[in-house]
Amino acid sequence: MKTKAVVATMAxxxxxxxxxxxxxxxxxxxxKSTSSNEKVTIKIQTFNNFGxxxxxxxxxxxxxxxxxxxxxxxxxxxxxxxxxxDDARAAFNTAISTGSGAYDIYAxxxxxMPSIMAIPDKFYDLTSATSGNDWADxxxxxxxxxxxxxxxxGTDSGPEGICYRADLLKKAGFDSSREAVAKWIGxxxxxxxxxxxxxxxxxxxxGLPWYDSMSAVYQGMVNQIEESYVKKxxxxxxxxxxxxxxxxxxxxxxxxxxxxxAQWSDDWNAAFKSDKGFATTLCPAWLVNNIKGNAGAxxxxxxxxxxxxxxxxxxxxxxxxxPQDSKVKEEAAKLVAWLTAPEQQVAVFSAASNYPSSPxxxxxxxxxxxxxxxxxxxxxxxxxxxxxxAIKVVPYKGAQYFDIQTKLADALNRFDVDKSQSAxxxxxxxxxxxxxxx
Amino acid sequence: xxxxxxxxxxxxxxxxxxxRNWLGRFEWKASPYLYVAPFxxxxxxxxxxxxxxxxxxxxxxxxTLTGDSGLAVCGATCGSSGSxxxxxxxxxxxxxxxxxxxxxxxxxxxxxxxxxxxIIIALWLAWVLNANLKAKTFWRxxxxxxxxxxxxxxxxxxxxIFSDKMxxxxxxxxxxxxxxxxxxGTPFWSxxxxxxxxxxxxxxxxxxxFLAAMQAIPHELTEAAVVDGAGKVRTFFSVTLPLLKxxxxxxxxxxxxxxxxxxxxxxxxxxxTSGYGGANRQYxxxxxxxxxxxxxxxxxxxxxxxxxxxxxxxxxxxxVAIAILNFCLTQRLATSGEAKSKKKxxxx
Numbered sequence: 101m102k103t104k105a106v107v108a109t110m111a112x113x114x115x116x117x118x119x120x121x122x123x124x125x126x127x128x129x130x131x132k133s134t135s136s137n138e139k140v141t142i143k144i145q146t147f148n149n150f151g152x153x154x155x156x157x158x159x160x161x162x163x164x165x166x167x168x169x170x171x172x173x174x175x176x177x178x179x180x181x182x183x184x185x186d187d188a189r190a191a192f193n194t195a196i197s198t199g200s201g202a203y204d205i206y207a208x209x210x211x212x213m214p215s216i217m218a219i220p221d222k223f224y225d226l227t228s229a230t231s232g233n234d235w236a237d238x239x240x241x242x243x244x245x246x247x248x249x250x251x252x253x254g255t256d257s258g259p260e261g262i263c264y265r266a267d268l269l270k271k272a273g274f275d276s277s278r279e280a281v282a283k284w285i286g287x288x289x290x291x292x293x294x295x296x297x298x299x300x301x302x303x304x305x306x307g308l309p310w311y312d313s314m315s316a317v318y319q320g321m322v323n324q325i326e327e328s329y330v331k332k333x334x335x336x337x338x339x340x341x342x343x344x345x346x347x348x349x350x351x352x353x354x355x356x357x358x359x360x361x362a363q364w365s366d367d368w369n370a371a372f373k374s375d376k377g378f379a380t381t382l383c384p385a386w387l388v389n390n391i392k393g394n395a396g397a398x399x400x401x402x403x404x405x406x407x408x409x410x411x412x413x414x415x416x417x418x419x420x421x422x423p424q425d426s427k428v429k430e431e432a433a434k435l436v437a438w439l440t441a442p443e444q445q446v447a448v449f450s451a452a453s454n455y456p457s458s459p460x461x462x463x464x465x466x467x468x469x470x471x472x473x474x475x476x477x478x479x480x481x482x483x484x485x486x487x488x489x490a491i492k493v494v495p496y497k498g499a500q501y502f503d504i505q506t507k508l509a510d511a512l513n514r515f516d517v518d519k520s521q522s523a524x525x526x527x528x529x530x531x532x533x534x535x536x537x538x
Numbered sequence: 539x540x541x542x543x544x545x546x547x548x549x550x551x552x553x554x555x556x557x558r559n560w561l562g563r564f565e566w567k568a569s570p571y572l573y574v575a576p577f578x579x580x581x582x583x584x585x586x587x588x589x590x591x592x593x594x595x596x597x598x599x600x601x602t603l604t605g606d607s608g609l610a611v612c613g614a615t616c617g618s619s620g621s622x623x624x625x626x627x628x629x630x631x632x633x634x635x636x637x638x639x640x641x642x643x644x645x646x647x648x649x650x651x652x653x654x655x656x657i658i659i660a661l662w663l664a665w666v667l668n669a670n671l672k673a674k675t676f677w678r679x680x681x682x683x684x685x686x687x688x689x690x691x692x693x694x695x696x697x698x699i700f701s702d703k704m705x706x707x708x709x710x711x712x713x714x715x716x717x718x719x720x721x722x723g724t725p726f727w728s729x730x731x732x733x734x735x736x737x738x739x740x741x742x743x744x745x746x747x748f749l750a751a752m753q754a755i756p757h758e759l760t761e762a763a764v765v766d767g768a769g770k771v772r773t774f775f776s777v778t779l780p781l782l783k784x785x786x787x788x789x790x791x792x793x794x795x796x797x798x799x800x801x802x803x804x805x806x807x808x809x810x811t812s813g814y815g816g817a818n819r820q821y822x823x824x825x826x827x828x829x830x831x832x833x834x835x836x837x838x839x840x841x842x843x844x845x846x847x848x849x850x851x852x853x854x855x856x857x858v859a860i861a862i863l864n865f866c867l868t869q870r871l872a873t874s875g876e877a878k879s880k881k882k883x884x885x886x
Contacts, residue, residue: 186814186834193836197602197843218838219603362817365809367703499838506835513817518723520818536635537837538614 140431141176146207147188149389150255150418151452152439153179158393162451164444168435175431184364185209189502196222196423204426205436208252208419213242214499216252216421220245224422226253229433233441238494239457243419252419253440256454258384259487260320260413262295263391265379266476267401272306278478282407292321292350295409299357302379309359309378312371314351314516315509316363320382321347322505323413323495329505330498336538338504339531348508352515352523362517363509369394372402382408384415385455385484392453392474403476406483412490417457455484462488500537507533589854596848597625599841602832610844628841628848638849640819641827642856644725648804648823649797651733656741657789661782663741664748665774678749681742692735693806700731701809722809728821735803740796744789751785752778787868791861798857801825824853 146152153161165177180203182188189212195202196219208216216223227250235254243252262285266276274284286294299310311317322328325347329338338344359378361368371377372394381387383404391402420436422429438444445456446464453472456462462485470481511530514521521529599607610627612620615634632638667678684692699706700721708718721731755778763773779786804821808814814830815822822830832846 190829190834193602194833197836215603215836215838222603361703362809366698366701366705367809370701370704500840503835503837510817518720518816518818518820520723520820532636535614536631536637537835537840538620 137174139174139176140428141178142205142428142432142435143178143180143203144205144207144420144435145180145182145188145191145203147182147185148386149181149393149452149454150207151389151448151454153181155451157397160389160392160452162444162447164439164447168438175435177435199425201423201425201427204422204428204432206421206423207255208421210242210258210414210417210419211497211502211505213252213419214497214501217243217245218499220247220249220251222424223249223251224424224426224429224433225249226251226422226433226436229430230437230440233437234458234460236457236459239417241494242497252421253436254457255418255420255440256386256445256448257417257457257488258386258415259455259484259491260382260384260408260415261483261487262405262407263381263383263387263475264403264405265377265401266403268306268308268375268377268379269302272302272308274302276403278403278405281403282405285405285407286409287407290407290409292347292409296350296354296357299354299380303357308376310354310357310380312359312368312378312381313361313363314354314358314512316382318347318351318509318512319415320409320413321351322508323415324410324493325495326493327496329501330496332496334498336498336500336504336534338534344508348512348523348527351512355516358516360517360519362513373399382413382415384417385449385453385480386416388453388472388475388480397474399474400476402474404472404478404480404483406486408487408490411492412487414488414491417455449481453480455488503537504534507537592847592850595844596628596851598844599623599627600844600847601838601841602836602843604838607841610841610848613840628844629852631845632848632852637819637822637827638824641815641822641824644729644804644815644819644821645798645800645823645825647725647729648732648736648800648821649794651729652736652740652800653790653793653797655733656737656744656793657786659737660741660744660748660789663745664752665778667745667749668752678746681745683742684738685740685743687739689739689802690806692739693803696731696735696738697807697809700807722807722816722820725820728807728816732800732803732807732821735807736797736800740793744793747785747789748782751782755781783868787865790864790868794860794864795857798853798860799825801829805829824849828853 149159149161151161152164153159154163154166155161159181165179169175169177182191188207189209191202192206192208192212194200195206227248230250230253233253236257239254239257240250243250243254245251262281264276264281269276269281275281282290284298286298296310302308302310322344325341325343327337328341328344329336331337359371361371361378372391373396381391383391388404395402420440422432422436426432440458442456442458442461442464445454445458445461446466448454449456449461449467450470456464456467461467468481468485470479471477472480507530510533511526514526514529515523597610599610601607609623610625610631611623612627612631612634614620615631663681667674667681671677702708702718702720702722705721708721711718719727721727759777759781760773763777768776800823804823804826805814807821808816814834815826828846828849831849832843836842
């Protein structure tokens with residue numbers, strides 16, 4: 101009898117909670133309004149760390165939502181942070197295809213943009229709302245549809261440097277100053293060969309891994325190839341492209357330098373503060389947030405060198421888009437314009453590490469002079485500005501880019517992490533994977 | 539009885555009585571069906587309709603984002619005939635994918651590794667809990683506790699335990715001087731790990747169902763067996779087990795359906811963000827494959843949702859076939875040898 105009563109209470113409690121939950125979401129969904137004083141609720145989905153939220157050790161942020169809601173008392177912002185960019189993309193795809201209006205604003209990664217550009221009619225044109233904003237030309241070009249609509253408003257960009265463990269290098273007897281490391285990797289004329297050569301030296305001496313994961317390093321390599329998987333005329337050249345084959349071969353030859361970790365896995369997270377962790381990692385600006393989160397804000401040892409193999413490179417950087425089926429498009433577009441305006445980009449880079457995509461923001465003293473205490477007081481503002489200037493290639497990414505890239509990362513993980521296949525076997529399986537995408 | 543009698547007496551009356559009589563008979567005959575109708579109406583809207591609509595999509599070139607663009611094709615995988623449209627284009631594409639066969643192998647392997655030990659342990663636990671224990675309710679609630687844990691929460695906890703390098707289990711193994719196990723690297727160990735997560739959650743649930751069924755077995759039957767000189771083991775196999783047949787069928791069929799559709803656990807077991815199911819498809823199950831195809835890899839120009847729908851239908855047919863097979867096997871298992879158990883069941 102007692103258990104019955106307990107179960108009954110629990111069931112009724114659960115129902116109450118359930119109803120309350122339904123009530124909450126119902127009322128937000130039924131609110132549709134555009135006039136300036138009516139109450140609106142804007143739901144926004146992001147992933148990783150965009151630096152919009154409250155500041156914390158694991159997720160540094162500029163607390164922009166609170167600021168916006170204070171300036172616009174009629175607006176309520178409901179942010180959701182997806183566990184990973186892949187989860188965010190799956191949720192995004194489902195919501196867009198069904199027109200469910202699950203969120204009013206989505207953060208989208210630069211690699212998804214080509215497939216979004218193929219369905220521009222499902223998104224709200226942000227041209228007029230963001231007329232006061234400015235972005236680098238390549239940032240805008242990737243978000244403009246064929247008929248001239250601006251689908252995405254750029255948030256950050258991802259110029260890459262090399263982050264390294266000064267403590268590990270010092271322990272192994274290498275000069276761990278920023279200038280020395282940059283020179284060791286190859287300085288201004290650094291190539292992938294010179295990067296791996298330094299790695300070989302380090303690994304031979306210490307027996308410790310040089311970089312974290314082949315699929316991570318490959319991201320840096322593929323972002324320097326202008327036409328990687330898809331040609332500008334739309335033909336898929338992934339498996340025949342000699343540049344891809346060359347990068348794959350060069351990378352898989354450095355097996356001894358890898359820490360054999362899958363990016364974003366628990367083991368990868370844990371290795372950032374390990375004594376046996378990897379010494380270097382390719383370091384797009386936003387990754388500094390993750391390094392800080394994984395190593396702990398008090399961890400001393402990480403530093404960043406103003407160098408990158410093969411010239412510069414951009415990895416990631418995101419956009420905000422507003423779907424047509426949102427009930428509060430105009431209000432959402434206003435919020436998007438505000439969040440991506442130069443002042444807010446400056447605020448985000450000051451609090452977190454997402455480097456601005458707006459030239460005005462990049463020139464701002466708060467950005468250009470920023471030093472990061474976590475990275476041994478490195479002048480990150482200057483370093484990322486240099487790295488941004490070093491970018492010479494704007495890679496073309498066709499609609500199929502994201503899925504082909506995912507499959508190639510799988511191939512590298514088969515060889516590097518699982519060790520379940522040889523490099524050739526993994527490549528062969530990848531060519532079949534690409535074939536099955538047609 | 540008296541009710542029907544009054545009906546008969548009113549039937550001899552004139553007009554309005556006839557109508558009332560007809561209504562009465564209609565109520566008598568139709569009301570049971572009307573009572574169950576809401577379920578079937580709801581089922582046909584949310585169950586049958588999607589089933590057939592999925593079949594329709596499975597025959598089309600349907601992309602999640604861009605929608606329908608004609609009759610299904612098999613694509614480059616089928617060679618030169620791949621560009622010809624036909625209703626089974628998506629099905630033949632799926633059957634040509636090594637990934638699908640790997641997924642099917644994994645689903646079956648995880649299903650067997652989880653369901654078989656789970657049912658055996660649940661039977662044993664139920665048998666123990668059915669004995670005279672002190673603080674009965676405490677123990678009975680205890681076995682159900684893991685079931686209350688949300689699958690994703692269990693997944694997160696176990697993915698920490700089964701991490702390849704820093705996982706609790708591997709750290710422990712290394713303490714004893716053993717080699718760490720690459721839980722995510724090989725199909726076998728990943729299946730063991732996932733089956734453990736499944737068993738953790740579902741064993742208690744099945745135990746409770748078996749326990750309820752065991753308590754419904756009349757005491758005089760087991761007592762009679764004991765008087766006849768049967769030991770505990772004999773009583774269990776010759777009296778308890780045959781009488782559990784209907785419950786056994788229920789549990790086996792539900793765990794088959796659940797096992798073949800397994801999704802949450804492999805998804806949570808996966809560490810990292812891309813390549814769900816493992817880079818070499820070590821623990822890619824049919825449901826994970828379906829989700830990946832339909833909602834994760836949404837390449838524009840690829841009829842991915844149509845192909846996902848084809849996977850869904852193939853999975854559906856497999857489950858129906860297995861359920862029928864299960865039913866036949868369980869029937870034989872529980873009736874074999876014990877002719878008298880049939881009589882007892884009739885009495886119960």
